[in-house]
Amino acid sequence: MVELITLYTAKICPYAQRAEIALEESGLPYKRYEIDLSNKPEWYAPKVNPASKVPAIAYGGPDVAPETPSPESAKIAESLVLLEFIADLSASTKPLLPADPVARAKARFFIEAVLSKFTGAFYGALTRGEDPAPVLDTIDILQGLLPEEGYVVGEWSIADAAVTPFLARALISFKHDIGAYDEGAGKKLYDVLQTDAKYARFRKYYADVSSRPSFKDTWHEDVVIDVFSKRFNELRIQRLAQK
Ligand SMILES: N[C@@H](CCC(=O)N[C@@H](CS)C(=O)NCC(=O)O)C(=O)O
Incomplete structure (x- = not known):
């Protein structure tokens, strides 16, 4: 039997949104x-x-009450550990990973690629002012791992939960040109992603994952735009002042 679940989260945080999306998809009360x-x-x-x-x-x-956590509950952290944990909890009622070992390995490989390729390039641009252009290469790698249609392993899985919050924050940042990178570079990249035929598979994938209620109900666009523009546009100003 699944026991009580309390999720400690924050609207701004992509790692936290991963767990929230998976919980929403699981149908487990929390x-x-x-x-x-x-x-x-x-x-x-x-x-x-x-x-x-x-x-x-x-x-x-x-x-x-969440403010007075009991010493008797297990405390579990780290978003990717939580995704696996939530998938374990809901395995018999709402599978969030396929049963086939090869498909499971593909889901985990995709998660690893998100971590080792995409998030580093995105945060390098957002927080350190690196050229955002390499983000396009990492999106190309991710879309190359997708099947022709559908989700990472066909049916929606925790691999989709792992990537969607980061894609959402990258797209909204580039669309509004928010980040420590040079002014205009984000908007330029966003326009390429929206129009270039090369990224058609990515666009379709993002439309699929972002139209799910589990994403829409856990995505706080205004909060992200507000916090990101204050935090990272300030870093752009500081970076330019140091030049
Ligand atoms: N590796 C962790 C990263 C989690 C993380 O960095 N969370 C940030 C918010 S997005 C946080 O709580 N930072 C602590 C702070 O801001 O004081 C995970 O995957 O869960």
């Missing part, structure tokens, strides 16, 4: 608790996640 990352509650690190990061899940134990 309590959602928003952590203010700029003013974290003092109980959060000692009682939930010593790394003081979101996402984290308190699983099992008595039915308590």
Whole structure:
């Protein structure tokens, strides 16, 4: 029997959105608790996640308020661990990974590619002002791993949950030219992604994942635009001032 689940999350955080999307897809009941990352509650690190990061899940134990987590619940952190955990919990009711070992390996390989290729290139541009153009190459790698249609392994799986929050933040940042990179470089890249025939498969994939209720209900575009533009456009100004 699946026990009580409390998800500690934050609207701004792509890692946290991964877990939230998977929980929504699983159909498992859970309590959602928003952590203010700029003013974290003092109980959060000692009682939930010593790394003081979101996402984290308190699983099992008595039915308590999220602010007073029970020592009897298991505390689990790290978004990719949580995706696997949620898939394990819902395996018999709503599979979030296919049964076939090859398809499971493909899902995990895709997740690894998101981590090792795409997120580094995106954050390099967003936070360190690196040229965003290499992001296109990493999107090309990801779309090359997709089947001709559908999700990463055909049916929706946690591999789709792993990538969607990052694609959403990359697209919205580039669309609004938000980031520490040179002014105009994001918008240029966004226009290529929207129009170039080379990225047609990517566009279709993103349309598929982003139209699911699990994404729409967990995506807070206004919050992301607001926080990202304050944080990363300021980094652009600082970078230019140091030139
Ligand atoms: N590797 C972690 C990364 C999680 C992470 O970096 N979360 C950020 C927010 S997006 C966080 O909680 N940072 C702590 C802070 O801002 O103080 C995971 O995959 O869950």
